[in-house]
Amino acid sequence: MKMSVSLGMETEKITYIEESGLLFEKLGLTRMAGRVFGYLIVSEEDQASFDQIRKVLQASKGSISGTMKQLLNAGMVEAVSLPGDRKTYYRPSKIKIGDILKYRMKQFDDFARILSRGEELKSKKDDVSEWLIEASTFYLWIGEQLDEIIDKWESEKTKIIEEYRQNHEERIES
Amino acid sequence: MKMSVSLGMETEKITYIEESGLLFEKLGLTRMAGRVFGYLIVSEEDQASFDQIRKVLQASKGSISGTMKQLLNAGMVEAVSLPGDRKTYYRPSKIKIGDILKYRMKQFDDFARILSRGEELKSKKDDVSEWLIEASTFYLWIGEQLDEIIDKWESEKTKIIEEYRQNHEERIES
DNA sequence: TTTTTAGTTCATTTTATTTTGAACTTTATG
DNA sequence: CATAAAGTTCAAAATAAAATGAACTAAAAA
Structure with missing residues (x-):
């Protein structure tokens, strides 16, 4: 089994992220959406940048781009932008x-x-x-x-x- | 678009069966399961035989066999057998x-x-x-x-x- | 017992979904 | 304005899911 998450993250969290992927798949969403959501949940940072997510999950830009849209659309994730920084950051939304x-x-x-x-x-x-x-x-x-x-x-x-x-x-x- | 249901059934019912298929797909089940369920619902007969279902939906025996298992397993359909008849019949179950x-x-x-x-x-x-x-x-x-x-x-x-x-x-x- | 009918199983094919990767757009920065 | 960074788009490749069809099993009928 290829572990698709790494970069100094605890094994437990890596497992968690993959399980979240499988659950989302079972709920009819995509595995990648579940991974991203899981990662945002257990990450100790308040938010993660597009490229950070891409690197941690070892996926292509295209895949992350599409996935972020899904999650934004479902209201599960929020985008954050900061002045003086052209990157987009994401965090789990505090949706009701x-x-x-x-x-x-x-x-x-x-x-x-x-x-x-x-x-x-x-x-x-x-x-x-x-x-x-x-x-x-x-x-x-x-x-x-x-x-x-x-x-x-x-x-x-x-x-x-x-x-x-x-x-x-x-x-x-x- | 190939219409996969026929055999003297009203157009409305054929459409209904296909829509039921699409809905089931959206709910995470298979399209074929939705078609079978839809057919059992709108059929005027109390129950339908395996082969009758196969013919109306124009599918293979293998496909119907697997689909009936899914539906039985989900409790949405009941099997009926009759003495002196080796066929299996199916009807929508009156599940709570x-x-x-x-x-x-x-x-x-x-x-x-x-x-x-x-x-x-x-x-x-x-x-x-x-x-x-x-x-x-x-x-x-x-x-x-x-x-x-x-x-x-x-x-x-x-x-x-x-x-x-x-x-x-x-x-x-x- | 042999034949036939009814249905199952499963390897192969078909179809649908997801991911990739490269070219493109947009927007900030020197 | 030119350059670069950050994302988007979309055709092609990879992967997963579903349907087919032929060989097989079970069980009733001749």
Whole structure:
């Protein structure tokens, strides 16, 4: 196995970056996007330059260029420019976490729509029709519920995070 | 564009089947799986035989064989066998719709885990670390919330579906 | 038992996706 | 203005994923 990350980075972080690549691939994004995101996460610097990313991940400029666009477009990464410096720097964006989920839930809208259209196309109404109606309604409904929950998160997150932190510590102590 | 479905099926349904294929592809499954599922949905028969599916979708036996395994494995399709008939028939399974969502939410667990591990790997605690903790907690929390919501759906779905049905009719009347 | 039908397996081919690399654009700097 | 650095673009190469088709297995029927 060729290790594609190096330049004085700890083995653990190199492994992490590759795992992030594989996860992104599983989520339908590209492996390189996952590597870049992983690198930006575990890098100790506040931001990394295009060329730094390219060198660490040992990829071509073209590949990094396309990947940065993907990540910017998905809102996962932010570009930073500095006066007196023509380079572009990148850092993980502090995107509202609920927005990632909302974005992903759009997939369910599509799924709901295809189920509902399928039901309309059937001339015979049977128990599959029933199921189709039920399933597409479910996705409409769950979308609304999720919006409410995400609002709840935004307003109560400090408290919730604190609760989770305590739970975690309790487990370690016992 | 080669139309890969035919055999006396309405154009609308053929289009539907192809769109279902494209959607499944977008969801990370295969196009063929989407076609088969779409076909089973809009077919007027209760179930379709292996060979019927193969003929309608004009695909090879190997392709259908692999695809049926995928769909069975994902729980989207059920196999039916009949006494005195050596064929296998397939129909869309009346899978609990919440289960599809729960299955998909596993992706978020993975995402939460990678964010949390990234945070642990950083020696410097900065605002990215803060964000990582927040984001991974969010996914833990949302998983629990969603389980509750899905339970609520299961117990109240008849009522909810009725409400949505009325809303839909009102819109048509006005 | 032999034949036939139904489906599986898997090496090969086809198709789609990702990466590279070189030429090009843009913008800062001497 | 000329030069250089930083990125972008895109055709071609590399890689990965999916479909085919032919040989194979299992199980019912003759």
